[in-house]
Amino acid sequence: MASAGGNGEEDARKVVLGVIGGSGLLKSAMFAPETMKEEVVETEAGFGKIKLMRKELNEELDIVFAQRHACDVEKDYSPPHLVNFRGLLSAMKQVGVNAILAVCSVGSMRHHIGMGALVLPDDFFCPQHILTTFDDARGHNVPGFNDALRTEILTALFRSGERPLDGGVYVNSNGPRFETKAEIRFMSQCGEIIGMTGAHEATLAKELGIPYAMLAIVDNMANGIGPQLTLEEFFAVQHKNQPKIENAVHVVLNHFKAYPEVLLSLDGDGADASADDKAPSTPASPKEVCDEVVHAKSVVTVDAEERVLENHAVAIKDGKIVDILPSHDADVKYGAFSSTTTKVVRLPDSVLMPGLINAHTHTPMVFMRGFSDDLPLDKWLTEKIWPTEVRTVSKDFVRDGSRLACAEFIRGGVTCFSDMYFFPESTAEIIEETGIRGFPGSIVIGFPSNYAQGPAEYLEKGRKMIEDYSGRTDRLKFCVAPHSTYAVSEEDLIKAHKMAREFNLPFHTHLHETEREVDDSERGDRSSSFCHQCDKKCRPLRNLLDNGIVDEHFVAAHMVHIKDDEIKEYAAAGAHVVHCPTSNLKLASGFCPVQKIVDAGINVAIGTDGASSNNSLDMFQEMKLAAIMAKGVAKEPCAIPATQALRMATINGAKALGIADQVGSLEVGKQADMIAVDLSDLSCLPTYHVVSHLVYACNRHQVSDVWVQGKCLMRSRQLLTIDAGKLRRVAEKWQAIIAEVDSNHDGTYQ
Ligand SMILES: [Zn+2]
Ligand SMILES: [Zn+2]
Numbered sequence: 001m002a003s004a005g006g007n008g009e010e011d012a013r014k015v016v017l018g019v020i021g022g023s024g025l026l027k028s029a030m031f032a033p034e035t036m037k038e039e040v041v042e043t044e045a046g047f048g049k050i051k052l053m054r055k056e057l058n059e060e061l062d063i064v065f066a067q068r069h070a071c072d073v074e075k076d077y078s079p080p081h082l083v084n085f086r087g088l089l090s091a092m093k094q095v096g097v098n099a100i101l102a103v104c105s106v107g108s109m110r111h112h113i114g115m116g117a118l119v120l121p122d123d124f125f126c127p128q129h130i131l132t133t134f135d136d137a138r139g140h141n142v143p144g145f146n147d148a149l150r151t152e153i154l155t156a157l158f159r160s161g162e163r164p165l166d167g168g169v170y171v172n173s174n175g176p177r178f179e180t181k182a183e184i185r186f187m188s189q190c191g192e193i194i195g196m197t198g199a200h201e202a203t204l205a206k207e208l209g210i211p212y213a214m215l216a217i218v219d220n221m222a223n224g225i226g227p228q229l230t231l232e233e234f235f236a237v238q239h240k241n242q243p244k245i246e247n248a249v250h251v252v253l254n255h256f257k258a259y260p261e262v263l264l265s266l267d268g269d270g271a272d273a274s275a276d277d278k279a280p281s282t283p284a285s286p287k288e289v290c291d292e293v294v295h296a297k298s299v300v301t302v303d304a305e306e307r308v309l310e311n312h313a314v315a316i317k318d319g320k321i322v323d324i325l326p327s328h329d330a331d332v333k334y335g336a337f338s339s340t341t342t343k344v345v346r347l348p349d350s351v352l353m354p355g356l357i358n359a360h361t362h363t364p365m366v367f368m369r370g371f372s373d374d375l376p377l378d379k380w381l382t383e384k385i386w387p388t389e390v391r392t393v394s395k396d397f398v399r400d401g402s403r404l405a406c407a408e409f410i411r412g413g414v415t416c417f418s419d420m421y422f423f424p425e426s427t428a429e430i431i432e433e434t435g436i437r438g439f440p441g442s443i444v445i446g447f448p449s450n451y452a453q454g455p456a457e458y459l460e461k462g463r464k465m466i467e468d469y470s471g472r473t474d475r476l477k478f479c480v481a482p483h484s485t486y487a488v489s490e491e492d493l494i495k496a497h498k499m500a501r502e503f504n505l506p507f508h509t510h511l512h513e514t515e516r517e518v519d520d521s522e523r524g525d526r527s528s529s530f531c532h533q534c535d536k537k538c539r540p541l542r543n544l545l546d547n548g549i550v551d552e553h554f555v556a557a558h559m560v561h562i563k564d565d566e567i568k569e570y571a572a573a574g575a576h577v578v579h580c581p582t583s584n585l586k587l588a589s590g591f592c593p594v595q596k597i598v599d600a601g602i603n604v605a606i607g608t609d610g611a612s613s614n615n616s617l618d619m620f621q622e623m624k625l626a627a628i629m630a631k632g633v634a635k636e637p638c639a640i641p642a643t644q645a646l647r648m649a650t651i652n653g654a655k656a657l658g659i660a661d662q663v664g665s666l667e668v669g670k671q672a673d674m675i676a677v678d679l680s681d682l683s684c685l686p687t688y689h690v691v692s693h694l695v696y697a698c699n700r701h702q703v704s705d706v707w708v709q710g711k712c713l714m715r716s717r718q719l720l721t722i723d724a725g726k727l728r729r730v731a732e733k734w735q736a737i738i739a740e741v742d743s744n745h746d747g748t749y750q
Contacts, residue, residue: 208283355415357653360607
């Protein structure tokens, strides 16, 4: 036990805890007058007479209790704006209290902090009428609650099973009336809870060197935040909350009965002092630390059980999902408020879901969006797209185009893509730069380009890229992407497959996209630009199967023209299909029999294809079209239900790319590749089934926030890693270049 100064003849000094209660403790049996000894203190500083009540808890600890609204001996009751705060705190100082526990009834300015919630705020905001005891003395202090005392109280409550909220800002309004809605709108930007007394007490206690902490209980929702209460209703709630606050105070008093010396070790001046070393039996703050906690109305997990969790939160740490739990549990476990270590984000109208995976695209082709539409496929490719590409495509073209495409992806909720284009190294750099996840394709194509002179050089450059860029970031992986059986020779396809196997990468190609591709190969018409480049008169898939290329790495975009026996063989090989319905319709390629393919057990992902044949990189649109087109093709309204379409756009893409153990669903241990979709739009009312809305009713402009590997790439629709203004100027530049080339070229591309 500490003593007053080592004078053995005097009694060891008692530890004194001041308790200031409000209307909530007025009728508490714990502080019943008959159990306490009244002391009237004439304040030496001239702040009047104050009535205090003393009670001995044990031989080491006394409490000195004051009812703030009834401490003035001249009055029965003082409303908040007339409480003699200076007298009250001066009297507490005079009788030698070592620390003050203030119990405050507060209003909540947050929907998620409901009635009856216990809060230990860590700061306060008092914009007006700041009281001081320094009117005629020099003095200065840094206001704030005593953090060590606060932590001690929190810990005691947690140990007892209470779950108070740790942190938040207490806003002190003037009173005595409640605030207007406009006032609450303003003040809710400064803090989370609101009362009329705490900041005055805390400021004065700090001036007088008394450690002070607040235990608040929410007795009402602030004006405009919750239902308007009559005075009777307000008192009824307070009455209902009384056992809760009494129990909490009881727990805290018992704690200090056991550890009274802690109250002597608090530093009355330093708000940040820690009591940890002085009370080794007391653990630090019980909160767990993570990087970000995102609360949402629903969490659509896309896990094996298709769980949709209401009012849940996802906790992210070191890029991974470490917890998915009910919002209230998250508030208790990780804190309800943002702190220096943990960011807390609340999206009460939104759905959290895994980021969309665009499994087949050609990112830099965004610069040919709307450049040429509504032409026959061969004319479109051989007269417009290919001749323009050979004259314009460069490192810069690809870098600028990939950046624009990635911006479009992120704004549309796409967190991962599998690509196929020239200069894939430049796409890799953009993936590193923008924070998205991607698989640039090591392209192989039968004709020369600015990138490579022939298949050998394409393959060589691809190998160098894979070796040079591997391991830079987990977000960047590669695929081997020979264009098609009609643009790459049989021999080079076999070489490309060997390389995919060597590096354990997806083999990404176009296959059976058009009828001509299949028919001309079957007839062996080598004069056709769409005949596969080998002498066998068979369907392209047949030859790939015979060459052993179709295996679990094999990812074919399109597969529009596939027969039942082919489906069987393809399924047996464990290969994947990327369905690109918009591109297939726009280029009049036909209808992929998706339901049949799915029924055979083949993994089907979704892709947008390039922006020149879509013309947007919109995976929401693609998901909806996949679901509804399948019904029309199968003449079966049950074909590809919403849950299936959502899987195709998320986890199935991850499977095709070989990363289903890391992304594609929201599960603890997986990478935090996640998007928030705002369902508050009128177009989404009412909401019976969230997944139905995501597939059939939402559009990509409702995506508000995007995370990849736990890093936020878009917050409230603002891109955080890409300068959108710059993209606009760069796109205009490339439009001018492409228009110029288009008006001058001679139509050749080989
Ligand atoms: Zn393979
Ligand atoms: Zn394509």
